[in-house]
Amino acid sequence: MLDIAGELNRWAEEGRDFAVATVVSVGGSAPRGPGAALAVDSGGTAIGSVSGGCVEGAVYDLCVQALQDGRTVLERFGYSDEDAFAVGLTCGGVIEVLVTPVRADAPERPVYAAALAAASRGEAAAVARVVRGPAELLGRVLLVRPDSSSGSSGASDSSGASGPSRSSTPYAGGPGVSHEGSLGGRPELDRTAVAEARALLAAGRTGTLELSEDGARCPGVVTLLVESSVPPPRMIVFGAVDFATALVRVGRFLGYHVTVCDARPVFATRVRFPDADEIVVDWPHRYLRRTVTDDRTVLCVLTHDAKFDVPLLEVALRMPVAFVGAMGSRRTHEDRERRLREVGLGERELARLRSPIGLDLGARTPEETALSIAAEIVAAREGGTGAPLTGSRTPIHRDGGGRGTGAAGAREAA
Structure with a gap:
């Protein structure tokens, strides 16, 4: 989602309702990684991509449905050997997509708006969302920022520059800012999720993690997708x-x-x-x-x-x-x-x-x-x-080493 934060932030500021589909996990040769997103507003305008074109139509329909019924859903897409014309990834991969409505009446909307605003300004922020777990937790969201003590590492010194800098001061979490939102009003779960999300944010990584409902750091019934937005390299x-x-x-x-x-x-x-x-x-x-x-x-x-x-x-x-x-x-x-x-x-x-x-x-x-x-x-x-690539047997897609998703990732992936 944060890979299209600039446009989504504009939608949020204009008060538009929208639904966002975010890649949660990938397998095989799926063309886009976790965090890639497609969004649809209430007028039918679409931005972004989750598969490079393979399943965009089906995901678009899921977004439209989510806007109508207000429900968050997790959908899996893969190649179908039985029916080559079925909705799936023709490249042979598998992706899971979380579709979340962000409507004006949604209690999580202020959290999404704050996350999109931070990412569009080039600030460091992470969004943690429940993608698997009890029905009442699905789609719950936390916005996590760095500790205020982390300062502004990564900011460039523009002394002597003859032109203004384009990006904002990186890693500006704000004094006393820890997190916004909740994963269902469970303090132990929130506390652990914040710590884990901040660790992923510090590494500039996007990925999933599993926790128990009581917040224990062990495989459990709650799976979180953590998207990190870091300042541009x-x-x-x-x-x-x-x-x-x-x-x-x-x-x-x-x-x-x-x-x-x-x-x-x-x-x-x-x-x-x-x-x-x-x-x-x-x-x-x-x-x-x-x-x-x-x-x-x-x-x-x-x-x-x-x-x-x-x-x-x-x-x-x-x-x-x-x-x-x-x-x-x-x-x-x-x-x-x-x-x-x-x-x-x-x-x-x-x-x-x-x-x-x-x-x-x-x-x-x-x-x-x-x-x-x-x-x-x-x-x-x-x-x-x-x-x-012609004639070679090396992987077409590799796992990136240390590349974060967000303002920078958006431009790089465009």
């Missing part, structure tokens, strides 16, 4: 060159909060990079030392100049970020490695450097080069090989 592009212009656009399309950093104010301008979230005029290594990064952060070094590259990579390759890549010819790469060894980097650190950056697509233009860089970033994040 960062992409920092060093070097305000023409290739960077294209990479910024691709980074935004993939859901990153994109910063361009260059020490040369004549090149690092809003006119040249209208799509960047931030533009920073500073020496790259100095900016990287003072800005906030995490294990989802992607660093792309396009400066192609040793006086910038070497001090920057000396810092970058010692940081626990997701990806460090640098542009240049093979000769440039060899010279760069030699210089980095001279400043004290070892083989383990150098092995993290992806250089020359990008997959071998035969790219020549800035746009093609940006595509090759983005392809390598996605492959590194998801454990892909970069090889053609």
Whole structure:
């Protein structure tokens, strides 16, 4: 549900009734994972997707029915060998979908509205919903935020930027905010659900968990779907060159909060990079030392100049970020490695450097080069090989490693 939070938040603010169908679990080669959602408003407008097209029509009808009768239902869709034209996933997978009406008269609507507002602002939040259990608990919802003491890790330092930041301060749960809503007025169940949901939120994960009705952390009769919305991951592009212009656009399309950093104010301008979230005029290594990064952060070094590259990579390759890549010819790469060894980097650190950056697509233009860089970033994040799927036996869909659902996931999955 949080993957379409922006549009759903607008619907909620306009007072529209709507029903939302959310993928709870998947099996086999189902095209979309837990948290993917399709929503239908009272006028019949639909947004989102739960299956990439296989069962959208049937899920749409379930949403319309939920709006009429106000009932939450859990439905299973799978491929039918007996009838190839039955409503099911033609790819051979299986999905379970929770369909929940969010009508003006629903007691849970304020909780949904608060969750959608938080996710659409780019704040960290998790929604826990009962997908299996006693009938009176089905569809009950909790909104969970980080502890207020968690601060604002992940926020970027925009000092020196020539343009405003697009995203709100991440992880802003608000002082004293713990959770909103209840899973049926059972304090022990609520307490355990909040703790488990906050743990999933801290990891940026969406998934299910089982609890007993008394809140015990053991398999029981209550199954919760916890959807996490986390702030967008960062992409920092060093070097305000023409290739960077294209990479910024691709980074935004993939859901990153994109910063361009260059020490040369004549090149690092809003006119040249209208799509960047931030533009920073500073020496790259100095900016990287003072800005906030995490294990989802992607660093792309396009400066192609040793006086910038070497001090920057000396810092970058010692940081626990997701990806460090640098542009240049093979000769440039060899010279760069030699210089980095001279400043004290070892083989383990150098092995993290992806250089020359990008997959071998035969790219020549800035746009093609940006595509090759983005392809390598996605492959590194998801454990892909970069090889053609034609003729291969590798899985088409993999379990993502640490990618959260929500504002960022929405843009990435679009």
